Amino acid sequence: MVVYGVALLALCMLVGIFLGELLGSLIGVQANVGGVGIAMLLLLILTNLSSHKLKLNPVSKTGVAFWSAMYIPIVVAMAAKQNVVAALSSGWLAVVAGVAAVIVSFAMIPVMARLGSGKPAPEDEA
Amino acid sequence: MIEDAFTRVLTANSIITAFVFVGGLTWISYLISTRLTRGHIHGSAIAITLGLVLAYFGGVLTGGSKGVADYSLLAGVGILGGAMFRDFAIVATAFGADLGAIKKAGFVAALSVVLGVILSFTVGAVVAVAFGYHDAVSITTIGAGAATYIVGPVTGTALGAGSDVIALSVAAGLIKSVLVMVATPFIAPKIGLDNPQSALIYGGLMGTTSGVAGGLAATDPKLVPYGAMTATFYTGVGCLLAPSVLFLLVRALMGQ
Numbered sequence: 333m334v335v336y337g338v339a340l341l342a343l344c345m346l347v348g349i350f351l352g353e354l355l356g357s358l359i360g361v362q363a364n365v366g367g368v369g370i371a372m373l374l375l376l377i378l379t380n381l382s383s384h385k386l387k388l389n390p391v392s393k394t395g396v397a398f399w400s401a402m403y404i405p406i407v408v409a410m411a412a413k414q415n416v417v418a419a420l421s422s423g424w425l426a427v428v429a430g431v432a433a434v435i436v437s438f439a440m441i442p443v444m445a446r447l448g449s450g451k452p453a454p455e456d457e458a
Numbered sequence: 459m460i461e462d463a464f465t466r467v468l469t470a471n472s473i474i475t476a477f478v479f480v481g482g483l484t485w486i487s488y489l490i491s492t493r494l495t496r497g498h499i500h501g502s503a504i505a506i507t508l509g510l511v512l513a514y515f516g517g518v519l520t521g522g523s524k525g526v527a528d529y530s531l532l533a534g535v536g537i538l539g540g541a542m543f544r545d546f547a548i549v550a551t552a553f554g555a556d557l558g559a560i561k562k563a564g565f566v567a568a569l570s571v572v573l574g575v576i577l578s579f580t581v582g583a584v585v586a587v588a589f590g591y592h593d594a595v596s597i598t599t600i601g602a603g604a605a606t607y608i609v610g611p612v613t614g615t616a617l618g619a620g621s622d623v624i625a626l627s628v629a630a631g632l633i634k635s636v637l638v639m640v641a642t643p644f645i646a647p648k649i650g651l652d653n654p655q656s657a658l659i660y661g662g663l664m665g666t667t668s669g670v671a672g673g674l675a676a677t678d679p680k681l682v683p684y685g686a687m688t689a690t691f692y693t694g695v696g697c698l699l700a701p702s703v704l705f706l707l708v709r710a711l712m713g714q
Contacts (some may be wrong), residue, residue, distance in 0.1 A: 406480075
């Protein structure tokens, strides 16, 4: 049944966000700490369990697959509801801070990726 | 009479209207992608950019803060594009992701979240100082905003920053989020953003959930679960570090 897939997805999200809320108040932060990430791990682990009782049949899987495929349309809707005017009209400080943060973060990605794969930095290879 | 009925139907079925709106926008975007760019720029990248452009005009014309969703006819776009559906779809993308890749890169991914917060915060704080802010509370709030537009106001409120500074911090975070959405597909080949591990790191360093969600969707949808997973920890870590350790550091550095 398709609804089993949708319900499992929904349950994972609720449990994950609940745990994220708990984690947030535990460390004294007014924010959800990783709720969605926990939900994703939960879904991954549950659907990877070898137990036959928990295995989703192909029809149930389409309940999850549909929402996964709806991801891009939802992101397009998300883009269309952003407060772009506020972002662009609040002066140079915000623009410079935002742009500089993005540039520096982008630049760090190859560095961290090299660290993760255990390869030496290019300087060392030369 | 026909116009009234039309408006009534569209507003009463707002999410359904949003499906048609997004479907139409996507169709136009893929048309532009194949006809005008010969497929060089991905259709979803164009759709996201078009969405942002429409959001800009929606904001200018209505004076609201929710882009096109401030038109009552398009209120459903606000719901479909809101945090609830966004997070639901993000969780769904985890289905079929490679658990092994996540385990393998787990440590670097976690490290990239902490480093990402500190990096963006530092950049934002330095810019704040360069623009003439000298009090630790304002500098910290703007630095926090450069992390994400949620960390900024949470930090500012906790430290008692002025509402103008909080607004600036939100704006810095919005700029970051919009730029990440638009720029990621162009930068991705240059920084090796083409595998699960680099996507995990990307999510951790960028941190803006909406930016990462949009950026990866436009680059390679297969990478979405990895980037989104780490990004969702970023705001929490930011809210933890910015008003505490980072604020104390800024205060010490400013000699206050």
